[in-house]
Amino acid sequence: MKVVLIGAALAVAAYGTVPLGDASRGEALFRSQNCVTCHSVNGEGGRAAPDLGRGQSREYTPALMAALMWNHAPQMWSAMEKAGITKPQLNSQQSADLFAYFYAARFFEHKGDAARGRKAFVEKSCSECHSLSPTAKGTGPEVLKWNQVTDAIELARQMWNHGAPMQAAMKAKGVKKPAMTAMEMNDITVYLQNLPQAKGLKPEFAPASAETGETLFKAKGCAGCHTGARSLAKPGVLRSTADLAAAMWNHPVLAEQKSPLRPEEMKRLVGYVWTLQFSDEGGAWARGSKVFESKGCMGCHTNGPGPRLQLGEKANSFEMVAALWSHGPTMQTAMRSKGVAWPRFVNTDMADVIAYLKRGQ
Ligand code: HEC
Ligand code: HEC
Ligand code: HEC
Ligand code: HEC
Structure with a gap:
């Protein structure tokens, strides 16, 4: 079955600078970036990793996608190394395109009767x-x-x-x-x-x-x-x-x-x-500040070797996905040498951190 939706496209000057995603570009990326080697979407593709078109249908938000990617990144990277696949680089536009694609696939989950x-x-x-x-x-x-x-x-x-x-x-x-x-x-x-x-x-x-x-x-x-x-x-x-x-x-x-x-x-x-609906990710600065501290981010980004983070209007889930793919491996090495555990984002953690990074420390 072919995937249908409404290439999700994100808004837009008046509502911030969230990039506009396009599901068909996302589908192409899913192949060109080799995600398809390990992952499937609605049953089509690799079997080594979770199907990305299933589950959490109605609650699927950019923040959830970003959290899942962060949480699973270390295992994913080692699977990539084993399989001899170069780690992909995704910019925030491409992340938005992938989100549109995964979302579109989920759209079919609740089939009518x-x-x-x-x-x-x-x-x-x-x-x-x-x-x-x-x-x-x-x-x-x-x-x-x-x-x-x-x-x-x-x-x-x-x-x-x-x-x-x-x-x-x-x-x-x-x-x-x-x-x-x-x-x-x-x-x-x-x-x-x-x-x-x-x-x-x-x-x-x-x-x-x-x-x-x-x-x-x-x-x-x-x-x-x-x-x-x-x-x-x-x-x-x-x-x-x-x-x-x-x-x-x-x-x-x-x-x-x-x-x-x-x-x-x-x-x-x-x-x-x-x-x-995704232009406001609903996070809270105060909670985000606690998450940033408890997950060890502050240890490097405020008081340590990591770059100072103030993403301003750029702060959104797609930017967090982009940061993961481009800076994550370096960050992981730094975390290992400092003995900091790789973070896991649950509940509203991701949206909260984004609210925090938007306004700054
Ligand atoms: C070499 C195999 C491999 C490739 C290539 C790969 N992944 Fe993964 N991915 C995995 C594995 C294995 C997991 C599960 C890791 C775990 O259990 O913690 C995973 C987990 C994920 C998750 C979390 C899934 C969930 O629902 O819990 C997301 C999202 C994801 N990958 C996205 C991507 C995207 C996007 C790409 C392409 C840019 C990609 N992956 C490429 C192996 C891969
Ligand atoms: C009281 C009468 C009435 C009821 C009840 C009604 N419709 Fe209609 N419907 C019409 C009329 C009259 C037209 C033609 C309107 C026009 O000429 O533009 C129409 C046109 C349509 C069309 C366009 C059909 C085409 O020409 O391709 C659709 C689709 C449609 N209705 C769906 C529904 C659905 C679904 C319901 C129930 C939720 C519904 N209608 C209830 C009177 C009704
Ligand atoms: C004359 C004023 C007016 C115009 C013009 C208008 N709307 Fe609405 N719209 C409303 C009202 C009133 C509601 C009902 C809000 C409610 O029930 O709380 C509504 C509800 C909606 C909803 C549902 C919102 C929700 O929270 O469930 C959508 C989607 C929507 N409109 C889209 C559109 C689109 C697309 C257009 C242009 C084609 C449009 N509207 C033009 C007044 C307008
Ligand atoms: C052990 C130190 C360390 C910890 C802990 C750490 N980071 Fe980083 N982070 C880095 C370094 C170093 C870089 C720059 C990597 C590079 O240059 O590729 C970076 C880069 C980033 C970037 C990209 C910055 C940019 O310019 O776009 C983001 C976003 C980020 N980190 C967020 C976080 C978050 C959120 C946490 C907590 C969950 C965290 N980091 C925890 C060291 C760390």
């Missing part, structure tokens, strides 16, 4: 207007005549574009606009994919550029409302593309919806909105 989808289609009163058989009559177009739906985002796009007339039809029929959850969006998508006319269409790897997503976010009027308290740059609410799809359906209907979104526009918007 066609039977549940059929049930939701009826329970959410979609079937009141959209008939499932060619002979029956309904207010809305019968399902057999719909455009192909390959993923929840495409379903949301079509529902968004038809939102105003649909809402009017609902009003006329006395049907309340049903609220949808992410799971229901996935389920209905899978249900639609399994209808006879949809067979054979597979989701494709469909990255979208968030740089242009931001432009569109302004052009379509989204930015006008989504500032301040309504800013979408907050952690945790819109983890998966199905969450976004549901949010777009539950969204109040706008006058702007009269200008329909094209598929690539929807992907760009979603790529941008999705990445906004």
